[in-house]
Amino acid sequence: xxxxxxMDLACSFYADKEHDxxxxxxxxxxxxxxxxSALQLLIFLLFGLLTGQxxxxxxxxxxxxxxxxxxxxxxxxxxxxxxxGFCTIYAAxxxxxxxxxxxxxxxxxxxxxxxxxxLVLTLAPLADENKPIGPKQRKKFRRKSLMRFSIxxxxxxxxxxxxxxxxxxxxxxxxxxxxxxxxxxxxxxxxIKLRRVD
Numbered sequence: 635x636x637x638x639x640x641m642d643l644a645c646s647f648y649a650d651k652e653h654d655x656x657x658x659x660x661x662x663x664x665x666x667x668x669x670x671s672a673l674q675l676l677i678f679l680l681f682g683l684l685t686g687q688x689x690x691x692x693x694x695x696x697x698x699x700x701x702x703x704x705x706x707x708x709x710x711x712x713x714x715x716x717x718x719g720f721c722t723i724y725a726a727x728x729x730x731x732x733x734x735x736x737x738x739x740x741x742x743x744x745x746x747x748x749x750x751x752x753l754v755l756t757l758a759p760l761a762d763e764n765k766p767i768g769p770k771q772r773k774k775f776r777r778k779s780l781m782r783f784s785i786x787x788x789x790x791x792x793x794x795x796x797x798x799x800x801x802x803x804x805x806x807x808x809x810x811x812x813x814x815x816x817x818x819x820x821x822x823x824x825x826i827k828l829r830r831v832d
Contacts, residue, residue, distance in 0.1 A: 666713075670716070670717075674720060678695065678724055679691060685728060687731065689805075690731055690801065690805035693803075693805040694727055694806065694808060694809040694812070696806065697790075697806045697809030698812050698813045700786065701779065701786070702813045704759065704778040704779045705757075705758035705779040705814075706758070706760035706761060706762060706820065707760060707816030707819065707820050708816045708819040709762040723812050726812075727812060730808055731804065739801060740794040742807070743803050743804045743806075743807035744794050744795075746804075746807040747790050747794075747810055749814070750783070750787070750807075751783070751787055751814075753817055754779060754783045757814075757817040757821055758779035758817060759772060760821060790803055790806050790807045790810065794807070
């Protein structure tokens with residue numbers, strides 16, 4: 635459905651201009667990714683609103699998305715699987731947020747950031763068969779991953795130490811942790827594939 639909508643939009647944008655069929659396919663692919671991401675973002679913000687966790691959801695996404703976009707991680711084969719996978723991550727996030735003791739939010743935040751740091755330092759960036767990266771791109775994405783993660787992690791640690799809005803900082807730290815776990819899941823999947831080939 636998203637593919638067809640993206641194709642229709644791409645064709646309508648470029649109907650009056652001369653473009654190769656390949657160009658329209660590229661534009662359609664970009665639009666499809668944009669529409670899929672925007673729709674997912676809106677749905678999770680709505681979930682956050684309905685569960686009374688809108689600010690926590692924004693904090694979670696503000697940490698998760700910047701790391702995920704440059705560090706890579708687990709990629710599903712279809713938009714539906716991607717959405718369902720992220721629903722699982724989001725449900726786990728809400729479960730953690732409700733079950734963890736708020737009086738220890740600062741210590742828990744630092745723990746999540748520390749574990750995430752280990753995973754990002756050892757695994758980022760991870761390529762995917764759908765998104766291969768060359769050696770130059772790998773260096774560029776590694777530098778970006780580490781820079782973004784460092785800025786976000788240091789911010790989370792400072793806010794945790796200063797005890798500023800502990801529940802929101804905890805949500806932010808869980809977002810960093812979730813992005814790092816996506817890297818670990820992709821690495822495990824790759825190792826399983828290699829063993830099957832051997």
